[in-house]
Amino acid sequence: MSLSLPEVKRVAWLARIEITDAEAEAAQGQLNGIFKLIEQMQSVDTEGVAPMAHAQDVAQRLREDRVAEADQHALYQSIAPQVEDGLYLVPKVIE
Amino acid sequence: MFNATLKQLSALLAQKKLSSVELTQSCLDRVGRLNPGFNAFLTIDAERSLAQARAADAQIAAGKAQPLTGIPVAHKDIFCAKGWRTSCGSKMLANFVSPYDAHVVEQLNAAGAVMLGKTNMDEFAMGSSSETGFWGPVKNPWDRTRVAGGSSGGSAAAVAARMAPAAIGTDTGGSIRQPAALCGICGIKPTYGLVSRYGMGAFASSLDQGGPMAKSAEDLALMLNVMAGFDVRDSTSLERPAEDYTRALEAPAADRAKPLAGLRIGVPKEYFGGGLASDVAAAVEAALAQFEKLGAQRVTISLPNAGLSVPAYYVIAPAEASSNLSRFDGVRYGYRAPEYGDLADMYAKSRAQGFGAEVKRRILIGTYVLSHGYYDAYYLKAQKIRRLIAQDFAAAYQQCDLIMGPTSPSVAFALGAKATDPVQMYLIDIYTVAANLAGLPAMSIPCGFGEGGMPIGLQIAGNYFAEAQMLAAAHQYQLATDWHLRQPVGVE
Numbered sequence: 001m002s003l004s005l006p007e008v009k010r011v012a013w014l015a016r017i018e019i020t021d022a023e024a025e026a027a028q029g030q031l032n033g034i035f036k037l038i039e040q041m042q043s044v045d046t047e048g049v050a051p052m053a054h055a056q057d058v059a060q061r062l063r064e065d066r067v068a069e070a071d072q073h074a075l076y077q078s079i080a081p082q083v084e085d086g087l088y089l090v091p092k093v094i095e
Numbered sequence: 096m097f098n099a100t101l102k103q104l105s106a107l108l109a110q111k112k113l114s115s116v117e118l119t120q121s122c123l124d125r126v127g128r129l130n131p132g133f134n135a136f137l138t139i140d141a142e143r144s145l146a147q148a149r150a151a152d153a154q155i156a157a158g159k160a161q162p163l164t165g166i167p168v169a170h171k172d173i174f175c176a177k178g179w180r181t182s183c184g185s186k187m188l189a190n191f192v193s194p195y196d197a198h199v200v201e202q203l204n205a206a207g208a209v210m211l212g213k214t215n216m217d218e219f220a221m222g223s224s225s226e227t228g229f230w231g232p233v234k235n236p237w238d239r240t241r242v243a244g245g246s247s248g249g250s251a252a253a254v255a256a257r258m259a260p261a262a263i264g265t266d267t268g269g270s271i272r273q274p275a276a277l278c279g280i281c282g283i284k285p286t287y288g289l290v291s292r293y294g295m296g297a298f299a300s301s302l303d304q305g306g307p308m309a310k311s312a313e314d315l316a317l318m319l320n321v322m323a324g325f326d327v328r329d330s331t332s333l334e335r336p337a338e339d340y341t342r343a344l345e346a347p348a349a350d351r352a353k354p355l356a357g358l359r360i361g362v363p364k365e366y367f368g369g370g371l372a373s374d375v376a377a378a379v380e381a382a383l384a385q386f387e388k389l390g391a392q393r394v395t396i397s398l399p400n401a402g403l404s405v406p407a408y409y410v411i412a413p414a415e416a417s418s419n420l421s422r423f424d425g426v427r428y429g430y431r432a433p434e435y436g437d438l439a440d441m442y443a444k445s446r447a448q449g450f451g452a453e454v455k456r457r458i459l460i461g462t463y464v465l466s467h468g469y470y471d472a473y474y475l476k477a478q479k480i481r482r483l484i485a486q487d488f489a490a491a492y493q494q495c496d497l498i499m500g501p502t503s504p505s506v507a508f509a510l511g512a513k514a515t516d517p518v519q520m521y522l523i524d525i526y527t528v529a530a531n532l533a534g535l536p537a538m539s540i541p542c543g544f545g546e547g548g549m550p551i552g553l554q555i556a557g558n559y560f561a562e563a564q565m566l567a568a569a570h571q572y573q574l575a576t577d578w579h580l581r582q583p584v585g586v587e
Contacts, residue, residue: 014462015417015459027455030456031459034518044480049482051482052479055288056287075194076428079191080428081430090426090441
């Protein structure tokens with residue numbers, strides 16, 4: 001398989017990464033080279049093999065339902081791009 | 096002093112022949128002098144380091160010293176440290192001053208270690224040469240025209256150039272072992288879940304594991320004693336009794352000439368095929384012969400799916416990365432584009448400008464393989480192959496105790512040589528990614544020199560939780576050889 005230019009642009013949009021036409025063209029060649037490497041996976045029969053999501057086969061731990069974090073919003077927001085009155089500012093989304 | 100092991104430094108500190116302030120200042124001076132040539136450190140904060148050193152000296156004076164008290168350690172810039180810029184090698188986090196400490200940083204602080212500074216790396220640990228970072232490439236202390244390996248290249252170069260007695264790194268597909276090999280030092284990636292990932296910049300969460308980098312196996316054991324441990328804040332942290340990783344180093348042998356008698360070393364035939372440089376093959380062969388001389392028995396094994404580890408890894412790791420890096424949106428922290436239209440445009444521009452080329456490439460791969468219609472063919476297929484690879488190891492460890500082979504297919508290559516060819520760069524990880532996929536521990540130690548006088552690494556892998564056994568075998572090899580004591584010529 002190989003990715004078309006519109007597909008590269010669609011994937012970039014899904015990933016929320018702005019991409020110019022020239023960048024998309026350069027990415028297309030490189031991604032197709034990488035997918036050629038990845039295609040080697042199809043050479044092995046994996047019928048009946050259980051997918052392995054994780055190295056350790058352990059159950060998710062549950063924690064006690066109690067407050068463990070102190071309020072540090074002023075500290076955390078001190079490194080935010082734009083805040084006002086303790087709120088993160090973004091462009092208006094509702095007209 | 097710069098060539099001393101951690102144990103030797105600890106003894107000098109305990110005997111008051113050296114103070115932590117003196118040691119730390121000497122390291123800072125050396126970093127100041129040498130770092131411009133190697134670009135190994137990104138951030139130095141002498142005041143903070145010296146304050147920690149003074150506190151360590153007080154602990155030592157009070158008789159409360161632990162093995163690492165007062166010893167400077169360099170941190171890969173992926174570990175959050177309160178008050179320190181933690182950039183993950185990215186423009187995205189170029190101004191990110193961490194409001195909290197990673198678990199590993201807490202552990203090292205509690206052990207009295209001194210933070211010497213933050214080291215350079217591939218952006219978000221995505222790379223095998225430490226060339227993809229925002230702050231420029233790390234240069235190999237053995238030859239400044241060559242790469243240091245990656246992604247923990249800054250930590251490897253810092254130890255190799257004797258700027259830091261030890262360092263910490265992370266390994267998602269070989270990022271501790273490969274730079275250790277290329278810079279002529281030692282590094283270990285522990286069993287997945289042994290070292291907490293809390294506060295460690297996330298790349299591929301089911302593969303990421305922190306670990307130490309140092310001059311000898313013994314030093315790695317001392318570092319791992321502090322770094323490993325259960326942490327409730329990492330949902331994959333393993334709850335198990337604390338281990339002393341130095342415990343097997345000095346185990347008395349029945350036959351002193353053959354301290355490794357009874358140890359079965361598996362050598363995968365797939366690791367010595369095409370693609371392996373002849374100088375690396377020769378050095379690894381010589382190392383295996385040395386292990387046999389020490390009493391170990393060599394067993395030829397097979398890892399039939401070894402060749403599929405790179406393809407499967409470059410589906411799974413980017414898939415997880417695309418998800419992990421979705422948090423960088425220019426809202427709560429990190430880079431925000433100076434100009435944008437609506438919210439979607441702000442995301443897209445901030446991410447386009449904040450991430451470098453390799454990171455964007457991997458996000459695109461990951462987004463694609465997880466997208467509708469492709470999930471089964473790529474992500475699910477890769478997870479099935481991951482199972483086959485883990486099963487290969489399980490079968491192999493029925494026949495042997497440790498597996499040895501090359502860490503990297505060649506010695507360090509020239510800066511820029513593979514920077515424009517992602518596939519060639521990915522194939523460098525051929526011998527290292529399988530351990531991450533299976534979650535197994537693996538380490539690299541120096542075992543000789545090859546083309547251009549560049550160091551070569553021997554990879555020693557073990558079964559789950561076999562770190563003490565691996566370190567002990569490496570230690571016996573290092574008692575009988577001196578490859579790990581060699582240091583770059585002209586780096587004074």
